[in-house]
Amino acid sequence: MSAVARARGGAPIKRLLKRNEFYLAALILVLCVSITAANPSFLTLENVLSFLKTSSVNGILAVGVLFVLILGGTPDVSFTAIAQVVEYVVVMATLRWGGDIPLALLGACALGAVMGSVNGFIIHYFRVTTIVVTIATLNVYFGMLYVLTGGNVIFVVHPMFKQFASILLFPMRSANGAVYGLSLMPVMWLAVLVVGWFILRHTFLGRAIFAMGGNEVAAQRIGVNTLWTRVFVFSFVGLLSGVAAIVHTAIVLSAIPNIIVGHELEVIAAVVLGGASLFGGKGTIIGTFLGVLLFAVLKNGLVLLNFSSYWYDVTIGIAITVGITVSAYQQQRAERSRVNVKVEAVAAQ
Amino acid sequence: MTDARAGQSDRSPSALGALTPSTERRRIPDASLYVILVAIVVLMTAVNPERFPTLSNLQSMLSQLPILAFLSIGMMISMLSGGINLAIVSTANFTGIITALMLRALTAGDSASATLGVTAVAMLAGVAGCMLVGAFMGWLVAYVEVPAILATLGVTTLLDGVNVVLTRGYTISNFPDALLAIGNGMTFGVPTPFLMLLVVVVLLHFLLNRMPFGFRLYMLGSNPIAAKFSNINTRAVLMGDYVLSSAFSALTAFVMMGQLNSVKANYAQSYVLVAVLACFLGGVDPFGGAGRLSGMILAVIILQIISSGVNLLRVDPFFVTAMWGAIILVLIAVNHFTGRWREGRRLARMHGPGAPEGAPTARPSATEPNSSPRGERVR
Numbered sequence: 001m002s003a004v005a006r007a008r009g010g011a012p013i014k015r016l017l018k019r020n021e022f023y024l025a026a027l028i029l030v031l032c033v034s035i036t037a038a039n040p041s042f043l044t045l046e047n048v049l050s051f052l053k054t055s056s057v058n059g060i061l062a063v064g065v066l067f068v069l070i071l072g073g074t075p076d077v078s079f080t081a082i083a084q085v086v087e088y089v090v091v092m093a094t095l096r097w098g099g100d101i102p103l104a105l106l107g108a109c110a111l112g113a114v115m116g117s118v119n120g121f122i123i124h125y126f127r128v129t130t131i132v133v134t135i136a137t138l139n140v141y142f143g144m145l146y147v148l149t150g151g152n153v154i155f156v157v158h159p160m161f162k163q164f165a166s167i168l169l170f171p172m173r174s175a176n177g178a179v180y181g182l183s184l185m186p187v188m189w190l191a192v193l194v195v196g197w198f199i200l201r202h203t204f205l206g207r208a209i210f211a212m213g214g215n216e217v218a219a220q221r222i223g224v225n226t227l228w229t230r231v232f233v234f235s236f237v238g239l240l241s242g243v244a245a246i247v248h249t250a251i252v253l254s255a256i257p258n259i260i261v262g263h264e265l266e267v268i269a270a271v272v273l274g275g276a277s278l279f280g281g282k283g284t285i286i287g288t289f290l291g292v293l294l295f296a297v298l299k300n301g302l303v304l305l306n307f308s309s310y311w312y313d314v315t316i317g318i319a320i321t322v323g324i325t326v327s328a329y330q331q332q333r334a335e336r337s338r339v340n341v342k343v344e345a346v347a348a349q
Numbered sequence: 350m351t352d353a354r355a356g357q358s359d360r361s362p363s364a365l366g367a368l369t370p371s372t373e374r375r376r377i378p379d380a381s382l383y384v385i386l387v388a389i390v391v392l393m394t395a396v397n398p399e400r401f402p403t404l405s406n407l408q409s410m411l412s413q414l415p416i417l418a419f420l421s422i423g424m425m426i427s428m429l430s431g432g433i434n435l436a437i438v439s440t441a442n443f444t445g446i447i448t449a450l451m452l453r454a455l456t457a458g459d460s461a462s463a464t465l466g467v468t469a470v471a472m473l474a475g476v477a478g479c480m481l482v483g484a485f486m487g488w489l490v491a492y493v494e495v496p497a498i499l500a501t502l503g504v505t506t507l508l509d510g511v512n513v514v515l516t517r518g519y520t521i522s523n524f525p526d527a528l529l530a531i532g533n534g535m536t537f538g539v540p541t542p543f544l545m546l547l548v549v550v551v552l553l554h555f556l557l558n559r560m561p562f563g564f565r566l567y568m569l570g571s572n573p574i575a576a577k578f579s580n581i582n583t584r585a586v587l588m589g590d591y592v593l594s595s596a597f598s599a600l601t602a603f604v605m606m607g608q609l610n611s612v613k614a615n616y617a618q619s620y621v622l623v624a625v626l627a628c629f630l631g632g633v634d635p636f637g638g639a640g641r642l643s644g645m646i647l648a649v650i651i652l653q654i655i656s657s658g659v660n661l662l663r664v665d666p667f668f669v670t671a672m673w674g675a676i677i678l679v680l681i682a683v684n685h686f687t688g689r690w691r692e693g694r695r696l697a698r699m700h701g702p703g704a705p706e707g708a709p710t711a712r713p714s715a716t717e718p719n720s721s722p723r724g725e726r727v728r
Contacts (some may be wrong), residue, residue, distance in 0.1 A: 126685045136677035143671025278496050310514045317507025328495040
């Protein structure tokens with residue numbers, strides 16, 4: 001393979017070849033090229049903007065999942081229920097009392113953060129695995145939402161959401177006269193990505209999260225406040241669920257009590273495909289972005305290639321299975337080569 | 350069902366737990382579960398004295414129990430190795446759909462008229478499909494070394510998709526009487542699926558507690574490296590573990606087909622959670638190596654009584670969903686506090702009554718975040 005030959009040439013390329021993100025980006029590129037070859041309308045600005053918009057909900061949620069995975073332990077699954085409850089509450093509250101988007105966003109974030117922090121406290125004080133606690137809270141939140149609302153769909157939301165959704169940056173006109181442009185939802189996704197990147201890379205908090213993922217006892221020994229770091233992470237997941245709830249409301253312009261719940265595995269899978277380790281201490285924002293993007297491209301590509309929607313889950317399932325198989329295989333090989341290096345080093349002495 | 354490894358399974362993976370000598374008196378296994386069981390029965394009878402303690406309710410509970418029990422046992426078997434099988438329900442649906450499609454193909458559309466032989470062939474096809482899924486998951490976990498939660502998650506998504514594609518999203522119904530008898534039949538006044546469950550549990554008890562495979566499985570779960578160095582083919586055991594776990598999905602599938610007289614891509618999805626809950630309640634350690642069949646069965650019975658009892662009260666089914674979550678949270682808290690209490694008593698016995706160190710009120714996590722009073726709650 002020429003790629004291998006090139007890898008021997010320079011160190012930066014060699015390092016790049018070891019990155020999960022590189023393969024993910026390459027896969028997305030291959031997919032984009034092949035879908036475009038079959039249907040040229042895929043790689044138009046209009047289509048790309050449209051699928052970025054629809055995947056911004058999952059994209060925002062994925063950043064929260066990334067934080068939990070870096071912190072270590074099993075993944076959080078309650079974030080969809082939090083987003084669902086927040087969405088319903090915000091839609092009801094704005095219908096009754098009015099308000100504007102920034103206020104709704106603030107309220108959504110606050111409610112989400114409080115609901116998320118409950119997970120953090122329970123996990124810290126009772127020392128149970130994340131997935132058990134969050135399965136429980138998922139069911140409590142989701143069940144109570146249904147019980148209290150009767151499972152009714154709210155078809156009419158406050159007009160401000162429609163107004164918010166219709167704001168277009170750089171409005172353009174397509175060939176058939178329809179106006180399109182960059183809407184605010186992907187911008188919010190980008191903002192969340194930047195905030196997440198900043199916290200993880202440039203704050204002590206981010207260091208603390210990585211440290212706890214690597215080794216919690218060691219992190220505590222060097223002075224990390226494990227309680228507040230954990231509570232922060234789970235509140236942050238809740239906060240992002242709140243943001244996602246607002247974005248979702250703006251996209252679908254209704255509140256359906258079971259539309260977000262059930263997507264948690266898809267979001268987790270995207271983050272894991274993006275290179276986050278289930279063993280903690282590992283994961284990047286760019287990988288998470290690419291993981292979500294891969295699913296978005298797949299979903300959109302299937303539609304444009306006229307596949308029936310039945311095939312969507314199969315494709316996603318294959319993508320997840322192949323993705324985790326490849327990444328597990330790589331890890332296996334990396335471990336073996338590490339052992340070999342050690343053996344050689346011992347032999348050389 | 351007392352078993353030889355009851356003592357071993359109470360192990361503590363934390364360094365502190367392993368070093369402290371066990372001065373604790375032998376406890377009756379699953380004592381707390383018996384207490385909960387009695388309490389729940391009394392509570393349900395008190396709340397609903399006309400409809401709960403009746404023969405028909407007992408029969409209906411006995412016929413509903415096997416589905417939950419088979420799924421929970423499948424989940425438990427995967428947890429014994431330290432993994433988890435999130436695909437149990439999807440595998441069950443897959444098995445059901447394969448069987449139904451085979452029936453339809455073999456009888457040219459009129460599934461209900463299938464003879465016993467044809468039905469058996471179709472069921473074998475379903476089992477074969479199910480085994481294939483189990484082997485695939487086992488291969489992913491054992492040989493590719495994918496974390497079990499991810500491997501089974503991927504397979505779940507894949508199977509859900511395949512199920513929808515195979516059925517085009519429709520319900521397939523109308524099955525032959527032989528199949529319906531598995532789900533609805535009565536033998537000497539006892540629902541047939543319950544008798545099936547009894548037989549299977551006895552067989553499984555021998556497999557897990559009296560046969561080499563079971564011993565290897567528990568060893569693998571409690572310490573994979575030690576198991577490997579004890580000349581156990583860990584990969585083969587792990588593979589067998591997932592095939593066995595999936596076999597319980599097949600059993601679930603046939604009972605479900607019999608009771609509902611239909612198959613669909615997304616039946617019983619919420620049971621994955623209840624199965625996890627049953628394992629948690631039954632004292633199965635999600636990190637592997639610990640968990641007894643008896644505790645598991647008790648937990649399933651408790652959950653079934655709660656579910657049936659609450660259903661009789663005609664409450665919102667989503668309230669039941671919320672309740673499952675709340676029960677997990679309560680259990681977590683109870684486990685935590687009783688664990689601390691026991692630890693405190695043990696320390697008090699070790700150091701004498703006046704020992705100030707390690708008193709029950711001392712937060713065990715203050716210095717050692719990973720050495721919880723009882724090992725299984727280490728994150």
